[in-house]
Amino acid sequence: MALRIDIVTIFPAMLHGPFSESIIKRALDRGLVQINLVDLRDYARGKHRQVDDAPYGGGRGMIFKPEPLFEAVEDLKKESGAAAQVVLLTPRGRLFNQAMACQMAQQEHLILLCGRYEGVDERVCTQLVDEEISIGDYVLAGGELAAAVVAEAVIRLVPGLLDEEALAEESFAGSLLEYPQYTRPPVYRGMAVPEILLSGNHAEIAHWRRRQSLRRTFEKRPDLLKDAKLTPEEELFLKQLAEDQQ
Numbered sequence: 753m754a755l756r757i758d759i760v761t762i763f764p765a766m767l768h769g770p771f772s773e774s775i776i777k778r779a780l781d782r783g784l785v786q787i788n789l790v791d792l793r794d795y796a797r798g799k800h801r802q803v804d805d806a807p808y809g810g811g812r813g814m815i816f817k818p819e820p821l822f823e824a825v826e827d828l829k830k831e832s833g834a835a836a837q838v839v840l841l842t843p844r845g846r847l848f849n850q851a852m853a854c855q856m857a858q859q860e861h862l863i864l865l866c867g868r869y870e871g872v873d874e875r876v877c878t879q880l881v882d883e884e885i886s887i888g889d890y891v892l893a894g895g896e897l898a899a900a901v902v903a904e905a906v907i908r909l910v911p912g913l914l915d916e917e918a919l920a921e922e923s924f925a926g927s928l929l930e931y932p933q934y935t936r937p938p939v940y941r942g943m944a945v946p947e948i949l950l951s952g953n954h955a956e957i958a959h960w961r962r963r964q965s966l967r968r969t970f971e972k973r974p975d976l977l978k979d980a981k982l983t984p985e986e987e988l989f990l991k992q993l994a995e996d997q998q
């Protein structure tokens with residue numbers, strides 16, 4: 753069954769671009785996912801269709817009111833009839849990662865709520881939302897671009913879209929950074945492609961690539977190494993890298 757992703761926002765037009773190109777478009781065209789951009793204002797009441805209000809207790813900015821968000825989510829859940837995972841995109845959420853993308857790709861129905869302004873009424877966070885997610889330690893004006901990031905990470909994992917072997921390889925490489933890649937020409941402005949890649953020796957190439965991944969991860973993202981599944985030989989290689997540094 754196709755994955756349904758509803759994105760609730762006051763700026764649906766911000767998300768037209770990312771979903772009309774490339775891999776997401778392919779997934780949509782092939783019926784593997786269904787993306788529904790929901791205008792929060794459609795669920796706002798009154799002449800002014802107000803979605804936000806001043807914070808109780810005073811302070812700067814405006815807060816999303818609870819009623820439109822509750823009613824939107826209830827409506828969307830009723831529409832799909834499937835168990836939905838409700839996610840609020842907010843800089844105070846849990847840091848998004850590949851494991852979370854994999855978990856979300858298994859769902860039937862995702863509802864992504866884009867926060868804006870100074871925040872969202874806390875009753876939404878505690879009673880309506882299953883999980884608060886942030887895409888990094890910086891502040892965006894709203895959750896829309898974060899929702900696009902999460903949606904793309906999830907959609908490319910939906911079964912039937914990408915080459916299964918490529919995904920399996922990605923998963924095997926685990927948390928390590930990518931090894932360097934080259935294509936023709938073999939020498940460009942005096943810069944040569946590493947000899948081993950032209951050797952045709954697939955076992956040696958695989959070994960070289962794995963070591964390049966380990967070296968890069970050690971240098972740029974040593975924090976990722978704690979989650980890596982390594983052979984004793986690879987552990988030794990890392991130990992040597994650490995010793996060479998001293």
Ligand code: 6GU
Pocket residue numbers: 840841842843867885886887888889890891892893894895898899
């Ligand atoms: Cl999900 N929202 C906003 N407003 N800023 C962010 C974010 C989300 N993730 C990182 N920064």
